[in-house]
Amino acid sequence: MKGVLLVNLGSPDSPTPKDVKPYLDEFLMDERVIDVPLWWRTILVRGIILRTRPKKSAEAYQKIWWEEGSPLVVISERFTEKVKELSKIPVALGMRYGSMSIKNGLQELKEQGVTDVLLVPLYPHYAMSSYETVVVKAMEDKDQYFPEMKITTLPAFYGNPDYINLLSESISKELKDFNYDHLLFSYHGIPERQIIKKDPTQFHCKLDDQCCTTNSVAHTTCYRHQCYAMTEKIKQKLGLSDDKVSVSFQSRLLNDPWLKPYTDFEFERLGKEGVKRLAVITPAFVADCLETLEEIAMEGEEQFKSAGGEDYKYIPCLNDSPEWVELMVNWISNWQLKETLPA
Numbered sequence: 610m611k612g613v614l615l616v617n618l619g620s621p622d623s624p625t626p627k628d629v630k631p632y633l634d635e636f637l638m639d640e641r642v643i644d645v646p647l648w649w650r651t652i653l654v655r656g657i658i659l660r661t662r663p664k665k666s667a668e669a670y671q672k673i674w675w676e677e678g679s680p681l682v683v684i685s686e687r688f689t690e691k692v693k694e695l696s697k698i699p700v701a702l703g704m705r706y707g708s709m710s711i712k713n714g715l716q717e718l719k720e721q722g723v724t725d726v727l728l729v730p731l732y733p734h735y736a737m738s739s740y741e742t743v744v745v746k747a748m749e750d751k752d753q754y755f756p757e758m759k760i761t762t763l764p765a766f767y768g769n770p771d772y773i774n775l776l777s778e779s780i781s782k783e784l785k786d787f788n789y790d791h792l793l794f795s796y797h798g799i800p801e802r803q804i805i806k807k808d809p810t811q812f813h814c815k816l817d818d819q820c821c822t823t824n825s826v827a828h829t830t831c832y833r834h835q836c837y838a839m840t841e842k843i844k845q846k847l848g849l850s851d852d853k854v855s856v857s858f859q860s861r862l863l864n865d866p867w868l869k870p871y872t873d874f875e876f877e878r879l880g881k882e883g884v885k886r887l888a889v890i891t892p893a894f895v896a897d898c899l900e901t902l903e904e905i906a907m908e909g910e911e912q913f914k915s916a917g918g919e920d921y922k923y924i925p926c927l928n929d930s931p932e933w934v935e936l937m938v939n940w941i942s943n944w945q946l947k948e949t950l951p952a
């Protein structure tokens with residue numbers, strides 16, 4: 610029997626330091642998030658970061674927390690319920706970190722008789738710290754607790770034409786009444802070294818404009834290429850001019866070199882260079898969360914206006930929109946009936 614497991618990042622159980630700390634510990638101790646030797650990761654996370662970060666993060670979560678709970682979890686639950694209503698096979702939800710685990714999601718499917726699972730990492734792009742860690746954890750849990758299960762993974766869908774059309778239509782709708790000067794695509798950042806690590810050729814990725822536009826097998830696991838490729842497809846779909854669009858990367862951690870340009874630097878640069886009306890979209894996320902609602906929608910507006918900007922618009926994620934639900938149901942149906950996955 611077939612079934613589907615949708616997986617997103619996760620969230621602490623409450624916006625308090627007490628619940629944020631174990632969540633951050635699980636997240637930051639993941640070897641694919643902070644990819645340094647265990648001894649050094651332990652010192653960084655448990656000896657330095659967790660001494661101060663839980664209080665600061667809890668304060669940020671408190672700014673965006675809904676009455677029903679974490680926005681990411683609530684939106685993911687709504688999305689799952691809508692997909693479940695339209696699908697003809699069982700659908701469950703799991704999170705990579707936190708109490709709503711991947712194991713629990715697989716257990717839920719097993720109890721419904723599912724033996725053949727479509728794993729759906731809810732990330733449009735491939736990165737070791739997001740998409741890959743979901744797949745690895747799901748396979749570890751399967752091997753340990755559900756050896757009889759078969760798992761098929763939905764590929765990263767950053768370039769899928771139907772998804773590009775859907776995202777483009779959402780952007781167009783949101784910008785209908787906002788006469789913007791500039792549209793910023795802010796993607797979640799990752800350390801530059803992770804791009805090099807995931808290059809299967811070990812020579813293609815140079816972190817310059819040439820390598821991301823030169824065809825290579827490395828692009829299948831190159832997050833940077835996929836972000837720029839998605840941006841170009843949306844630009845073409847909406848007929849956007851190069852001078853009105855740019856790409857940046859947010860949410861960097863520690864002092865390592867991360868993908869550039871940095872989003873917070875871009876807010877300041879654009880404001881100082883005379884951009885007055887800025888629109889921002891976060892295409893690395895399918896559901897609004899701390900990184901979009903607090904870092905971009907709140908802090909981003911403040912940073913941009915402090916640098917001279919006047920009007921600011923954050924474009925929400927697809928969340929649980931009917932169109933996004935319908936597309937996911939179509940992908941699931943094609944896998945269920947034809948064993949085909951979106952390209």
